[in-house]
Amino acid sequence: MANGVVFHTQIASIMEVLANAAVAEICKLVDDDYAVFRLEITQSQKENRVLRRKLLELKVARERAERTMRERVLACRPSIKILDRYRGIARGEGHLTGGHRSFVKPAGHNTLRDDQPITVDEGSGTSTQHIIVIESAGPGVKQETSEGEENPLYSRDPQTGAVGAPPVATDKPTTAPAQPKTQCSITEDLTKCQTQREWGWGDWAVLLLPLQQMDPSNMPLGLEAQTDLSRRDWNRCSRSVYSEGCLYEAGEGMAIDDVTVKVEGDIPPTWNADGHLGDGHSQGRDFLDYRESLETNPNVAAHYPLHTLKDRDPLSTSMGPSDSHGSILFNQVLNSDDRTRAQAQRGEATSGNSKDKRFPCMFCNKGFSCPQKVEIHQRVHTGERPYSCAQCHMRFTQAGNLKRHQRVHTGEKPYSCTQCHMCFAQAGHLKMHLKVHTGERPFTCTHCGKRFSERSYLRIHQQKKHSTLIT
């Protein structure tokens, strides 16, 4: 018994010694790592100071160069005009009250209708919109200054009243656009610009990039709206547009070629790229693909060939989840255009001229019968998806679509075939399925006479076999 006690005592002593040794070893490692870490921090701080100083110097130099180059460019090339109504704000002479919402205009969309509403101003007096419309057609980069033609709806900076000068100054004006940039880098540039509240030549050069370098699927979208609060904000915003009427005044549109319309302004608090509730200062990450919207506008469709959009090869830049989201949005938008054309062919009115459809979309001018319809439709353009699935976090533009989606989780298939035991979650799927039993094939290929049960099958067939598109 006594031997047992001694044995346990010895074991305890040994364990204590081992534990102490381990602790000492751990402390030594921690101390070593801490020293290294501290050294790295110190070096990083030094680097930060140096970079900050360089940044300041560059900023001062660019300001100086801007002034001289602006005078020089305007003197040498009177055709160069720059539209920059809100430069005072963008340059930091004012303040931004919200985040930025941006749209990319389609390739080939080289004109913008005078009455094309592309932006929103809540009229609060503090909301700001920044429209940048650039024409780079031909050898001349045609831009237009807003000085002297300021839109009262887009007021001067409420604090300073400043209307900034066009950002034409540059250190390297002719070489900036030549460098290929990925969509990611474009976004980063814009983010930096917005962060600094300053636009220089390099920023404009980014906007002048050809669209082939701007793939829609890589546009980082921060389109999700999660909360009712945000939805109300955005809805209020869109409704205010209707209360205000079309805000886009004649004569302020700009001709555009290589593509870019950029609209910045207030966005709902949730429009952060990460899809979470935010403060609205997403710093330019929330690009929205806008290229589709003008296609459906009968007044501008002729100028905006859709193929120029579809033919673009996607960039390989990985943008994470919002990347695919953007691609989906773009595809759906194109589908919407196809649908619009199909509806027009069926004789369905799509213009906003009729009395029944007197509520036009602020993006594409398509008419709807009531403001709610427009609000829903405009989500095509804005990417807003207020309805979230609790099971899988998918988001939808309409409550009904969410409800339909939830059958995926519940397994509910309320539509049963009377001919067989098949069940479907959607009525349309049952309807389509019934054609299997009836043999109905109403869609006939005009080239080979082959018949199909669905229009989409015919279209695919003609694409594959005849290399044509049905209209």
Added chain:
DNA sequence: CTGGGGATGGGGCCC
């Protein structure tokens, strides 16, 4: 051929 989802229009209900 099935299944999931985007988008539009119709219609009912309420104020």
Added chain:
DNA sequence: GGGGCCCCATCCCCA
């Protein structure tokens, strides 16, 4: 009666 809001049916596309 008209407008706002909501639900639903439907068409369409794509994987």
